[in-house]
Amino acid sequence: MKDLLSNIRSCTLCQDILPLQAKPILQASKNCKILIVGQAPGILTHEKGVPFDDLSGDRLRDWLGVDKKQFYDTDLFSILPMSFCYPGKGKSGDKPPIPLCAQVWRKQLLAQLTNVEFTIILGKYAVNWHLHQKASITELASQWKMFIEKKQIVLPHPSPRNNIWLKKNQWFDREVIPILQAKVHQILALT
Structure with missing residues (x-):
């Protein structure tokens, strides 16, 4: 795992199509219990070099x-976006993750994560890859x-851009978040 992470962090395969210098950002350990799969780092994550150290991360930690300290403990959480580098700005938000990243690295990484007890899937690109669904x-x-029984869950991206979705789908905060928190606490043996 150490060599794999080193190789990923020094990857420049997409440099010619990235708007900024390649800077692969992920968090992984073969000991992790919960896997968070998401889209791609945003510009703030690119600048800081830390996944979810922004408003999206604040919301995600609240949901969990x-x-x-717990979130950035690699023995508790691995964070694997579909693309490890910032893909650039699109028309309505960031561009989609660059597919080459997942094609080259994803299966190797997932094969190392043998202690994962629960997977949190954020956003449509992660859903498409992990669940092969377009719903x-x-x-x-x-x-x-149904997903909890399969030891996984699909969540909207915790970005402030999804405030409208959260307002329209108030059942999410009422029904899903308490169960999600209970599941996370059970797996991590938190009180």
Whole structure:
């Protein structure tokens, strides 16, 4: 795992199509219990070099019921975006993750994560790759009971850009978040 992470962090395969210098950002350990799979780092993550050290991360940690120390403990959480580098700005938000990243690295990484007890899937690109489904995030998130049984869950991206979705889908905070927090606390043996 150490060599694999070193190779990923020095990867420049996409440099010619990236808007900024390649800077692969991920968090992984073969000991992790919970895997978070997401989209791609945003510009703030690129600048800081730390996944989810922004408003999206604050919301995600709140949803999980964990603090920053727990969230950044690699024996508890691995964070694997679909693309490890900032893909650039698009028309309505950031560009999609660059597919080459997942094609080259994803299966190797996932094969190392043998202690994962629960997977949190954020956003449509992660859903497409991990679940091979094109259903809407709303549809998949509303099926949380079925997904929990499969030791995974689909969540909308915790970005402030999704405030409208959260307002329209108030069942999410009421029904899903308490169960999600209980599941995370059970797996991590938190009180």
